[in-house]
Amino acid sequence: MDTNLIQRIKTSFNTQFGTEPLLVFSPGRINLIGEHTDYNEGFVFPAAINKGIVAAIDASNTEFCTIVAADKNESIEFSLNNLKPIPNGSWRNYVLGVIDEVQKKDLQLKPFHIVFGGNIPGGAGLSSSAALENSIVFALNEFFSLKLSKEEMMLISQKAEHHFVGVHCGIMDQYTSMFGVQDKALLLDCRTLKASEFIIDFKEYTLLLINTHVKHNLAESAYNDRRFVCEKIAKLLNIKALRDASGADLLKIQEQISIEDYQKALYIIQENQRVLEASKALKNNDLTNFGKLLYSSHNGLQHQYNVSCSELDFLVDLTRDFSEVLGARMMGGGFGGCTLNLIKKEAIKEFIDKASSEYLQKFGINISTYQLKISNGVHRIS
DSSP, X not given: OOHHHHHHHHHHHHHHHOSOOEXXXXXXXXXXXXXXXXXXXXXXXXXXXXXXXXXXXXXXXXXXXXXXXXXXXXXXXXXXXXXXXXXXXXXXXXXXXXXXXXXXXXXXXXXXXXXXXXXXXXXXXXXXXXXXXXHHHHHHHHHTTOOOOHHHHHHHHHHHIIIIIOOOOOSHHHHHHHHOBTTEEEEEETTTTEEEEEEOOOTTEEEEEEEEEEEOTTHHHHHHHHHHXXXXXXXXXXXXXXXXXXXXXXXXXXXXXXXXXXXXXXXXXXXXXXXXXXXXXXXXXXXXXXHHHHHHHHHHHHHTSOOOOHHHHHHHHHHTTOTTEEEEEEESSSSEEEEEEEEEGGGHHHHHHHHHHHHHHHHXXXXXXXXXXXXXXXXXXX
């Protein structure tokens, strides 16, 4: 864990409010494979990471709460009564949404102060939003002894995003940030919310993330649009979610839907299958097949679900002739963020040099790269 980050948030709290706060750490996440399957009650394969958000909390001696976003040098002061989303409220709506959902459970909160800050690269698709939501609900739970279970807290975070932010996200990000286990990925069934743990040890290979440093403004509206398409097709098939559909089922209603919507639904069906195949590949230490599944996932996201972009495609295509990379794909909601690459450790520098120069030449943008450690979920910092 980043001790500098912890000290920075603690000092910031101390300077502004003059007391010793309770501290929590809430991680971001990567997802090995299984994109956009969570809101279809399907399978995903994420892991919590050692980058995240530290939140500090203590009581307020006034009738108002103050939340300080230390990295942005911004704050909000408010009363706990009648919380409402703020138009273009940015981070404030994630925080207020969580507080509102806690109070809907008839749990007694008193005025408090929170300072938070993090080290998750912005726009990288590492789920800083879920890390923030979970840091707030976990801090409130610890400080006020609310006795909420991790599952209840995770669902509070998800509802906050639905009701105050307007993104109808699935459960993967909040689950992973809450329940992550060091050195293990979680094969999560998003219907039952049951997960199997897989030790992650790629031997002479490792995961390298490359940040495109683009975030096309389609992202949020396209996310909700695709969710709507999936729910519409599930309704046509008379099933609860696309998790329950097969390719054969889809063929039966092919005439009733557009080619684009058919491909989107087919992608979800195939991606669910890829997640299960990927877990078997890892169990059998078959990294070659695991890498092929990553490429296949990207292909589906690019050509069927249509959530990739030229920058992501360029970086994935660069790896195809680089034999030390076994597989690559875009990761996250799409339209920017990072690619995930399974690469031989000894080839990392050579590949980064190649990707940096060619991407800069093509798009005029410098990439960033990250090698992350797989970490535990949200916890109190002692």
